[in-house]
Amino acid sequence: MGIKWDEFFITGDPLILGAQISIALTMIGIVFGLTYLKKWNWLWTEWITTVDHKRIGIMYIISAVLMFFRGGVDGLLMKAQTSRPEMEFLSSQHYNEIFTTHGVIMILFMAMPFLIGLMNVVVPLQIGARDVAFPQLNALSFWLFFSGAMLFNISFVIGGSPDAGWTSYFPLAGKEFSPSIANNYYAIALQIAGIGTLMTGINFIVTILKMRTKGMTLMRMPMFTWTTLITSVIIIAAFPIFTVALALMTFDRLFGTHFFTVSGGGMDMLWANLFWLWGHPEVYIVALPAFGIFSEVIATFSRKSLFGYKSMVYAIVGIALLSMLVWVHHFYTMGSGPAVNSFFSITTMLIAVPTGIKMFNWLFTMRKGRIKMTTAMLWSLAFVPCFTIGGVTGVMLAMGAADYQYHNTLFLVAHFHYVLIPGVVFAVFAGLYYWWPKMFGHLLNEKLGKWHFWLFVIGFNVTFMPMFFLGLSGAARRTYTFSAESGFAPLFLLSAMGSIVLAAGFAVFCYNIYWSLRYADRNISSDPWDARTLEWATATPVQHYNFAKLPEVKSLDAFWFMKKNNEGLTLKDSEIEEIHMPSNSGQPFIMCVLFGISGFFLVFEWSIAAAVAALGIFAGLIYRSFDYNDGYHIPVDEVRETELSWRNKKGEAHKHVS
């Protein structure tokens, strides 16, 4: 029990030493910068304590971009190590750690927060609401995610990185074969972040079901709102399974139980079963909102309503049911017998059907549309063929018998990167270019955006396409090197070169953010894309109360018809009322710190200290129970002033009449 201080910091690896030094320097730099610019108070009152869904969304997105960087560096290190046969850039242990953290970070700390961030920014606006149903809970969700993400990220400098793969299969991940504390980080950090995700799911279901503006029936909701709703439903079904699996893992590792151990009657494949019972729905949790983003972007830039709206809704509802019925396809080779493998082959192929329906809907939306080739639209266009490759190879993998050949080869790795990069990363880029003005009041630079797009898409294909062929010729995943005789060298080298182009694309993206924040034109209208849904029916950037007067909806693509019929765009003085808003709170952040401390002690298997810190968590809950803060009201004058500042400008559709 207690922390072994001599093993506290990881030592002896120049790469990690460099990382430790740069982390220390960055932290000192941030502290110094904030003090010098006197921004501590601003940081606390405007950001850390905020319960505004838009700001929480922005914080999610910033975290996600940082995590994208971290996960991307992991990916580049792997590509460098496998660029030549018998490379000795990374040791096998270091390689194990890196592919583990790459997977965990990209799925749980990049894809999830990026999408949840966009959901936070956009969904309340799309349904014409002033906030989410439980604003403070929303802040808590973010801070728990943040706590888990930071706890996971310190692992590589303090205590050691998890090294059993992002799936952390037993018996490898158990105490017997991974005796160091490294895998505790996996169990505990993901647990903390997972609780936050579960609460986000509840929050968005209630928000969407109860806070839609007048006239917005379920079948008039924008597609992104629909996918957010269904994603939240899948979160509610799937995340509790992960919570239990991680808790049982913690028990096995810390308290000597026998759930997944080889001895004592435990069953190692029970872990795999529980992991994928959560893990497969998780794929849809990240894919569905991405599909929602593409639907919005394609409809806007084709200047047409989404084709087959109803079939789209049925398709995503069907996915919510089917996504719970396919998990065994991740471990056909366990050998559950022909009945089980056949059943799950069929369900897996079935789930390709609703996805196929969506593909055709997007294509028909574009048909005969007046397409505008903006950066957001380019991402959506590139998504279609790239994702189709991922989908078709997925159907190949779905066949249980054939899977014995593909299993655990780079073919599989190529497949899921072809699903997740077009299906999620392209989508969040499209969403970011599309909704950026709603957050910051200016566009991202389109020219740099196109550089970003072309470098990224070409780099992506060059990186992952060779992996299909490597996998088919027998290259196994998660192996840190290969021999020259294997004949894999040319394709591995090609793949490594592709990853450099991919990274260059990401660098252009970061530069684009920097350039646009500094130089982009601030004088844009509230509706720069001539868009169709309600988030564009208010100011850009959005004022903190979202809508002075809640809009009334009469059809799908409500804002489009408001513009066309010229109704609901004006605001009269007599219509301005006091607006009730929730108060800021520092409590979610304090809970984040307490969860982080408690989790940290638990990682180091210091149960008593963790329990003491957990008392702080309970104190926080008790405090919250007695908290009767009812929010505050924004006075009419302030609303009028804000509305006047953006309406009645030149080129602005919205008018203020007094």
Place this chain on the structure above:
Amino acid sequence: MEKSAKGFPTSHVIGFLFSLILTFVAAGVALKTSLSFTVIMWIIGSLAVIQAGLQLFMFMHMTEGEDGKTNIINIAYAVFVAVVIVLGTIWVLTSGHAAH
């Protein structure tokens, strides 16, 4: 919606009596009869489901209020998920080579 002026909590008392009866019947069937294992499990399993329904409808008033329909869909979906998790896990891990 329940009438708030009513003096005696009839439905609660009935629900309570039923839950006691169902519990004792299940215990009796399980412990005092010599039926086969499968038959006993079907009987006591069904009794448990009935009793759970009793709680949901008679004590928790699942269907009341403007969100009654949502609650039913929510619980039905959760039950679907629960059945998939339990039966799926048992099926997958006790057939073929997995059983060993």
Place this chain on the structure above:
Amino acid sequence: MSANVNTSLPLEYQSGQSRMNILGFWIFLGAEIALFATLFGVYAVLSGRYAGGPTHQDIIMIREVMIQTILLLTSSFTCGLAIFEMRRGNKNELIMWLVITLLLGAGFLYMEINEFIHYVHIGASMQTSAFLSSLFVLLGTHGAHVTFGIGWAILVIIQLIKRGLTSVTARKVFIIGLYWHFLDVVWIFIFTFVYLKGLVL
């Protein structure tokens, strides 16, 4: 947000925020169903794996289990009565029934802790076998929920005494009532599929 008040509804449903909280809690219960289902699935797979340790028949004390069950069933009933009194606007009866509910819950918890101590005493601990690991964690998770519920209900009772029966406190009582009934539902399945099934085998 706090607007949208409808005074024709029972107190706990009157404000828009309360209706959202209640719906949110139902959805949370949906997540709890998935959570307990996972624990039941784990238990179902591992319950035959004794690893040479004690079996169901060696450890289960059915008389105590029956008493636990009746305590919890009765507490669910008294909790229902508390809500019933709340809807009639009787604050004192409401508090009385809540306190009775909590005493019954505490009795249940006392017996469960004794049961655990007894198990460990006869050599059946969480580390003994996969069967016992899954048994302790399933029962323990339920017991932890009951403990949490008791602590939470005490906080709500304090607020009832301090603030009286308002739309906010009524909503809090109603939600904890839902939670308490739900724990009873879970117990029914534990009673059936852990204890009774264990003794039939």
